[in-house]
Amino acid sequence: MTNRKIVSPSDMAFSYMGRIDFSKPDSPLFIYAGSMVSTKFTGTSVGMMIFPHLIYKVTWIGVIVDGIQYKFDLNHSDTPVYIPIIDGLDEGEHTVTIYKRTAGSHHYFNFCGLMIDENAEVRPENHEYDMNIEVYGDSVSSGEVVEAVNYCEHTDPAHISQFDNSWFAYSLQLARKLNARINCNAQGGISLINGAGYFDNYIGMETVYKQMGYEPHFELTEWDFSRYTPDYVIIALGQNDANPDPKRIYEKEYREKWKSVYKNMVLDLNEKYGGKARFIVITTVLMHEPTWDDALDEIVNELAMDNVKRFKFRRNGAATPGHPRIPEQTEMADELFGFITGWES
Known part of the structure; x- marks a missing residue:
């Protein structure tokens, strides 16, 4: 670092960009997949100071410099660590984005600073976005196992988090297509309702959607909804609610309870955003029982709100038994892009 x-x-x-904890402005805490920080810089080298908080033993952080993507191992440390990104750049102006590749159940990290040449400087991007979007979802929305591209339309290979990359999730791809800011509030294994799914301690999105931090290894903290108002809210939940009892959704009492929790979340978000957001209710191309889509149809019909619409992908619930890979995620992003631009016109 001379x-x-x-x-x-x-x-x-x-x-x-993203639900980031700024309670310590000199070391903001990155929690959700796809949360990112960007800037322009001059000079011939760049590195980063990161304080990793690992839950899994092996995980990675993502970086993009001048459009080229890199990933770096994160290992356990009790103090911030310096991670060199690249040396030998041409003189002049460059761009860098540091982003969280994986969901919160893998790790959190504090961004503690950017390391640049002594005579270099950072400059604002000043990028102008056309809209804000927000996504509430599970592992598909956070981009888990997307890079296992040799396993399209197949079950997942053995993995830890080496194939995860939020950058290629349909959610972030859609944001780039729309030239939109995004808060991707997704967590692998999460259900809608508490007591189901695969996420730690069975915490559901009915609790998490209000949270800044949600991983049980850390403190649960409230999100300040005044910080971000989306134009579109995409809710991609339901597939994990089949665990541990896939038959409960067929029971009238449980189905009504599940739908009520979903509707209350939509109504609460609609109120928080002053009725200005448009809601898109989806599941994904990951294979699942059609009854979850039937329940979502019922929810949208019962809400009967002009700003809440149902969308189904061409291969909804039928494309792959494993996590959607990059091509399948791109397929979803393209179809959602068409739906949103049609709604806009």
Whole structure:
């Protein structure tokens, strides 16, 4: 790190995206998959100071420099660590984005600064977006196992998190297609309702959607909804609710309870956003029983709100028994892009 300097995360040149905890401005905490920080910089090298909080033993952090993507191992540390990104760049202006590749159940990290050449500087991106979108979903929305591209339309290979990459989830691909900011509030294994799914301690999105932090290894903290108002809210939940009892959804009492929780979440978000957001209710191309889609049809019909619409993919619930890979995620992003641009016109 000779002849280099560190730029504080609180520098105004940085632009952030996602539900990020800024209670410590000089070391903001990244929680959700797809949360990111970007800036322009001059000089020939760049690195980052990261304080990793690992839950899994092996995980990675994502970086994009001048459009080229990299990933770096994160290992356990009790203090911030320096991670060199790239040396030998041409003189001039460059762009860098540091992002969370994986969901919160894998790790959190504090961004503690950008390391650049001593005589270099950071500059604001000043990118102008056309809209804001928000996604509530599970592992598909957070991009788990997307890079196992040799397993399209097949079950997952053995994996830890080496194939996860939120950058290629339909949610982030859609945001780029729409030139939109995104808060991707997705967690692998999560259900809608508490007491189901595969996420730790069976915490459901009915609890998590209000949270900044949600991983049981960390403190649960409330999200300030005034910080971000989306134009579109995509809710992609239901597939994990079949665990541990896939037959409960056929029971009238449980089905009504499940639908009530879903409707209350939509109504609460609609109120929080002053009725200005449009809601898109979906499941994904991951194979699942059609009864969950039937229940979502019922929910949208019962809500009978002009700003709440149902959308089904061409291969909804029928494309793959494993997590959708990059091509399948792109397919979903393309179809959602068409639906949203049609709604806009």
